[in-house]
Structures are given as C-alpha cells and as structure tokens.
Amino acid sequence: MQRQHNALSSEGVSQCLKLLSDTTRLLMLKFLKEKEYCVCELTAIFGMSQPGISQHLRKLKNAGLVRERREGQWRYYAIHPSGPEYALVRSILQQIDEKDGVLQTLRQKEVTVSCR
Template sequence: MEIHKLADCFKALGDPTRLKMIALLNLRDFCVCEFIPIFNISQPAISKHLSRLKSVELVTENRKGQWVFYSLNRERLESIGLALKNLPDVSEELRKLEEKGLLVNCE
C-alpha cells in the first residue's frame, strides 16, 4: 500500500468517534440511524464520519430496502495492521442503551 493511502487510513482512525464506530462495527453491521443515540450527534455528522471511513475503504455499505447498512472491511483493516481483537469491547454500552429503550433497530 502506498504511504499516503496508509496515512489516510490512520488519520481516519485517529478520530475517537470513528474508532468507536469501528469497534461497534466489529460487533455487527449498523445503519446510520442506529448510531445517533449511541453518539448523541446528528445524522449528518454520523454520515460524515462514515463517509470518511468509507473513503479510505475501512467500511463498506449495503442497501437493504430504504436502509443503508455499514460493515467493516476486515481485509482492509488487516492490511493496515489493525488487530480487531485489540479494540475496546463496547457491547456493555450497547446493552445499557437497549435496557433504557434508546437503541433503534432499522431491520
């Protein structure tokens, strides 16, 4: 991989919100609207973060009806040396939001 492409990947991962998105996507695929209560930021802001991750090919998108779901591009992450097992476990945070009825389900 070219040095500037690798640097772009690391720049994208350097943002705490995007890194947390990667950790969440390591658990399962997410729709944009599902991220809103997790991060408590607007849909356009979520979309901008995901667009940045997509621009460096760290995530992919798949359309399911009216929804667009994002998933990890695991091969790309492995190619830049990101060990997914080293990401923080965010499943407890998801569980707490679900208990409060704050999680959205787009399926």
C-alpha cells in the same frame, strides 16, 4: 526490497491512521467490526445527528474501511473485511480495552436502539 502482498504504502498507513485518530470514527469501527448497523442505530449510540454520523461514515466508506448495504430507505454499514487496510485496522481495534469507560457507555446505549 519487495513489498509484501498485503502491505500498505507509507501514504496508505498515514491516511488510515488520520481517519482512526478521531475517537468517534475509531469507536464506530469497533462497533462495525462486530456487526452491521443502520445509520439510525449509530445516531442513537453516539448521540450525534444523522448528518454528523453520515459524514463520519462517508469518510470511512471513501477510504474503503466500511461497506454500505441499502435495504429500502435504510442504509446499513459494516467494516470492510477484505479491504487492504483491514489488517491494520483490526490490529488497532484489538488495542481498545473492552472495559474502556467510553466504550462501555456506548454499549449501554446500543441495547436500547431499535430503528425497525
């Protein structure tokens, strides 16, 4: 049986699912799918320390799920739309209800964030 062009190995799917099994990383990807965020914005939205947010972002970046862009002292992150896992991640993120209480609470915090 031939593997589909963009299909992942069972190990690749398993690793991706392990990363997404953490609620913070899952919701972080939900935000990063929509637009680019600075670490300080994510810190305020998720109510976590900068090292905590950076640790989650490092795991997502090492897995190829997010990309990083530097601008002066700031680092901006967004979902990596051309990574091999993107189709799987996009499909999973679509399953999150926009009316989810946790997601709504985080979105309210987003409005008040400004790091510039």
